[in-house]
Amino acid sequence: MHLMKKAFLFDMNGTMVDDMQYHVIAWHKIVNEMGANLSLEEVKEQCYGKNEELLERIFPGRFSDEEKQKMSRDKEIAYQQAYKPHLKLLPGLAAFMEKAKQEGIKMGIGSAAITFNIDFVLDGLGIRHYFDAIVSADDVQISKPDPETFTKCADQLGVAHGDCLVFEDATKGVEAAERAGMQSVVITSFHEPEAFSHLPEILFFVQDYNDGQLEGLFQHRN
Structure with missing residues (x-):
């Protein structure tokens, strides 16, 4: 892989x-x-x-x-x-983001939420420092499944679209990622895997960030 x-x-x-x-x-x-x-x-x-x-x-x-x-x-x-x-990160996400940061992987948020809501989560959990790009509903003309949310996020990070991996829980979000030329990992918090059967560019499904499949994202790095 x-x-x-x-x-x-x-x-x-x-x-x-x-x-x-x-x-x-x-x-x-x-x-x-x-x-x-x-x-x-x-x-x-x-x-x-x-x-x-x-x-x-x-x-x-x-x-x-x-x-x-x-x-x-x-x-x-x-x-x-x-x-x-009840505000808390999904299980395993804190450690996953820390590992990504240590591995030199850039991180961004591409959300259909308004800035007011993104601030509520990032500042409520004290995790803003992980993200070098934040794209909210306020920053795009058309929301997902249009790819603009993710392409704008990648452009802000200075990373080619195909070099980005998207983490999503919704079919419209995965569709936006595919249209942006990106693969996805799907978190099954909101929809079952069957809902995504028409979307081929999914690496795998996880329930949370403790899933062992995520280890593969860090292997073979220089």
Whole structure:
């Protein structure tokens, strides 16, 4: 297995922290208060891309940009209040990032979250120093599955797209990585492996960062 990736790009929600259920619950309450009448499972299917994009998919043409931004902020505040007591990295990730840093592998975050949410996780866990590039929803025109999140992250790191490995938990994120010319490792915190069967550029699936398969990412390095 000759990988020699020069950079690791992490999605955040569901990939670094196991928080997706809290996002789903916060959205479920907000969209149903607006009359969407969606189940938790139906809301889960919409949990990708920018907040404003999600609202536009559920309520086409109904809300102004200002209204969508306010609903987005309200949702993130509800999510943060609910998740804060449980805020922690996925098992094994702290040691994995430390090893990557020692091996000279650059690290970046490519997330559809707004900066407000990325700050909540990075500063709440004290891990900002690991990342030389952070691309949020605020930094891209179109969110995943468009590849811009990951290509911009790689460009900020100064690493060729094909030399980056993406860590993702969502099908739209893996699709974005493939369209950016990158392979992925999938964390199965939010979706089962079957959901990714149409996406060929996946190295392997892991439940968390204690999985022995990840050791292979560090072998044969000069």
